[in-house]
Amino acid sequence: MRRLRAPGPGEAASAATALRRALGSLRESPLAITGAAILAFWLAMAVLAPVLPLADPNLPLEPLRPPLSVGADGSTTFWLGTDIKGRDVLSRLIWGARRVLVWAGLATLAAYLVGIAMGLVAGYRGGWWDEALSFLANLLLSFPVMVLYIVVITRIGASPINIVLAVTFASAPAIMRIVRGLVLDLKTRDYVLAARTRGEGALWIMFVELLPNARGPLIVDACLRMGYTTIALATLGFLGLGLPPPDPDWGAMIAETQPMGAFAGHAMLFPALAVSSLVLGFNLLADGLREISLRD
Amino acid sequence: MLRLAARRFGAMILIMAVVSFILFLIFETDKLAVAGKVLGPYSSLEQRELWLEREGYNRPFLVRYGEWVTDALRGDFGESIRFKAPVADLLWPRLANSAILAGLVFLLMIPLSLLLGVLAGMREGSLLDRGLSFLSILTTSVPEFASAAFLVALFVFELRWLPGTSAMTGGFDWSQLVLPVAVLVLYDFGYVARMTRASMAEVMTSHYIRTAILKGLPRHRVVLRHALRNALIAPFTVIVLQLNWLLSGVIVVEVFFAYKGFGALLYDAAMFGDIYLIEACTMVAVFVAVFSQFVSDVGYTLLNPRIRFAGSTVR
Numbered sequence: 169m170r171r172l173r174a175p176g177p178g179e180a181a182s183a184a185t186a187l188r189r190a191l192g193s194l195r196e197s198p199l200a201i202t203g204a205a206i207l208a209f210w211l212a213m214a215v216l217a218p219v220l221p222l223a224d225p226n227l228p229l230e231p232l233r234p235p236l237s238v239g240a241d242g243s244t245t246f247w248l249g250t251d252i253k254g255r256d257v258l259s260r261l262i263w264g265a266r267r268v269l270v271w272a273g274l275a276t277l278a279a280y281l282v283g284i285a286m287g288l289v290a291g292y293r294g295g296w297w298d299e300a301l302s303f304l305a306n307l308l309l310s311f312p313v314m315v316l317y318i319v320v321i322t323r324i325g326a327s328p329i330n331i332v333l334a335v336t337f338a339s340a341p342a343i344m345r346i347v348r349g350l351v352l353d354l355k356t357r358d359y360v361l362a363a364r365t366r367g368e369g370a371l372w373i374m375f376v377e378l379l380p381n382a383r384g385p386l387i388v389d390a391c392l393r394m395g396y397t398t399i400a401l402a403t404l405g406f407l408g409l410g411l412p413p414p415d416p417d418w419g420a421m422i423a424e425t426q427p428m429g430a431f432a433g434h435a436m437l438f439p440a441l442a443v444s445s446l447v448l449g450f451n452l453l454a455d456g457l458r459e460i461s462l463r464d
Numbered sequence: 465m466l467r468l469a470a471r472r473f474g475a476m477i478l479i480m481a482v483v484s485f486i487l488f489l490i491f492e493t494d495k496l497a498v499a500g501k502v503l504g505p506y507s508s509l510e511q512r513e514l515w516l517e518r519e520g521y522n523r524p525f526l527v528r529y530g531e532w533v534t535d536a537l538r539g540d541f542g543e544s545i546r547f548k549a550p551v552a553d554l555l556w557p558r559l560a561n562s563a564i565l566a567g568l569v570f571l572l573m574i575p576l577s578l579l580l581g582v583l584a585g586m587r588e589g590s591l592l593d594r595g596l597s598f599l600s601i602l603t604t605s606v607p608e609f610a611s612a613a614f615l616v617a618l619f620v621f622e623l624r625w626l627p628g629t630s631a632m633t634g635g636f637d638w639s640q641l642v643l644p645v646a647v648l649v650l651y652d653f654g655y656v657a658r659m660t661r662a663s664m665a666e667v668m669t670s671h672y673i674r675t676a677i678l679k680g681l682p683r684h685r686v687v688l689r690h691a692l693r694n695a696l697i698a699p700f701t702v703i704v705l706q707l708n709w710l711l712s713g714v715i716v717v718e719v720f721f722a723y724k725g726f727g728a729l730l731y732d733a734a735m736f737g738d739i740y741l742i743e744a745c746t747m748v749a750v751f752v753a754v755f756s757q758f759v760s761d762v763g764y765t766l767l768n769p770r771i772r773f774a775g776s777t778v779r
Contacts, residue, residue, distance in 0.1 A: 314712030440610035
């Protein structure tokens with residue numbers, strides 16, 4: 169299962185070897201490779217969006233053009249057509265990838281910072297800390313996720329920062345539970361006892377001794393959670409509670425097109441394909457990583 | 465056993481109480497906006513203050529909270545400012561509609577995912593096993609609104625077999641339920657199937673199954689009489705807890721297909737800022753989630769003999 173060892177001075181070097189080994193075993197899993205390839209594609213699109221020869225994603229050109237049609241000027245091609253407002257679907261898709269990756273990444277990161285801190289304290293301190301933090305987590309987990317999102321966001325407004333906040337509320341408790349479980353297991357190890365005997369402080373033990381040794385399952389979970397967060401962001405966009413318009417959002421693109429879907433199926437299908445493929449990428453990679461960590 | 469159930473029940477009531485308090489607190493700050501919605505955008509600040517005073521909104525917070533809770537326990541959830549009707553009258557028919565939707569989803573999803581999970585878990589590493597594991601990753605990667613878009617494009621716009629909305633304006637119509645149910649089953653079955661598969665695979669490698677095979681029992685007998693019993697305990701928990709996820713999906717699907725269910729009501733209430741309606745809907749949603757957690761905890765203990773018999777001494 170997990171490899172458990174005391175982190176030593178050679179930590180950086182061993183992390184590099186571990187990474188190389190992980191990449192090596194990744195090669196053996198075709199599903200994980202596929203996942204990584206999908207992610208690499210979307211990451212490249214997101215990074216390259218400003219330099220790619222794309223139309224302005226918010227500029228109305230010609231409404232409801234089908235895919236591969238040529239514009240009235242005879243020179244522009246709408247590779248994926250245009251939406252009901254006449255904006256280029258391909259451009260909106262790629263700029264949308266950039267937006268969803270940035271904010272899903274930030275939101276997952278925020279949820280992880282909070283969740284890890286909560287889990288370390290609850291697991292290592294135990295006692296009242298654990299009782300209080302676990303109750304807080306149970307409280308937040310007692311909401312069906314989408315209900316929590318809708319209540320929080322309609323209350324505080326749909327701005328990017330508020331969405332990061334809402335994702336943190338919804339995801340941090342689950343992360344806390346994972347970290348807490350790992351810490352409860354790890355804190356009985358000899359190297360933790362050794363550190364305590366050396367006179368290291370609680371913070372040192374939590375972040376230097378415990379956290380690095382809990383990383384395996386957390387990396388797999390982070391990968392899955394990026395997928396969940398992507399779904400959450402896109403779903404909120406679909407419900408009109410996501411990242412604010414007019415900048416492209418995959419979920420909002422579907423919601424805008426839906427009433428006229430019969431005439432603009434492409435403007436609905438391409439964003440649906442985009443979000444599904446991105447989430448599939450995260451899930452395949454997570455599955456591959458889990459398999460690798462089980463094999464070691 | 466009873467003590468465990470009582471303790472879990474107590475925890476459930478405590479969570480509900482705290483959630484209700486926090487909810488009431490959150491929406492307390494929005495009183496002026498409520499008055500504005502009732503009296504219209506051109507009402508003056510004084511008129512709004514006067515209305516709040518007359519309707520009793522300005523009484524102490526704890527008094528109002530206490531009143532709200534006792535009324536809610538009697539089945540009176542206050543008045544919806546948007547629909548100008550008692551919340552309870554709006555809530556029950558919508559809940560019934562969502563129950564039809566969720567019931568159909570479970571009716572299809574449970575046999576499908578159990579069957580696939582058991583078949584895959586019986587032969588770990590077989591083509592069926594690997595196929596199922598890929599299929600379940602694929603279907604859980606497609607968010608509900610995206611699969612709804614795919615299905616609508618295919619069955620509504622392309623083939624014209626099914627209606628694309630499920631508002632049921634012309635009376636109850638089964639054909640309008642097909643797509644919403646399909647979307648939810650598609651999204652949810654993969655996870656349950658995977659959990660069933662894992663549980664079944666674990667049981668199949670256990671000693672008592674090996675013994676049963678080695679003593680020459682026919683394979684179907686080993687599976688049906690010995691393996692299934694233990695392999696289906698874990699999926700029970702997963703299925704009950706799935707209700708929590710289903711509720712999230714139900715909101716999206718009901719909004720997408722304009723189905724007049726509970727999820728769409730919650731969404732509309734939140735978008736409009738209809739305080740009593742949001743509070744009631746959220747409490748119902750939290751109740752469903754917490755209660756399914758309770759059922760799965762207690763049910764798991766009842767089903768699992770290892771815990772059932774050890775429980776009396778350990779707990």
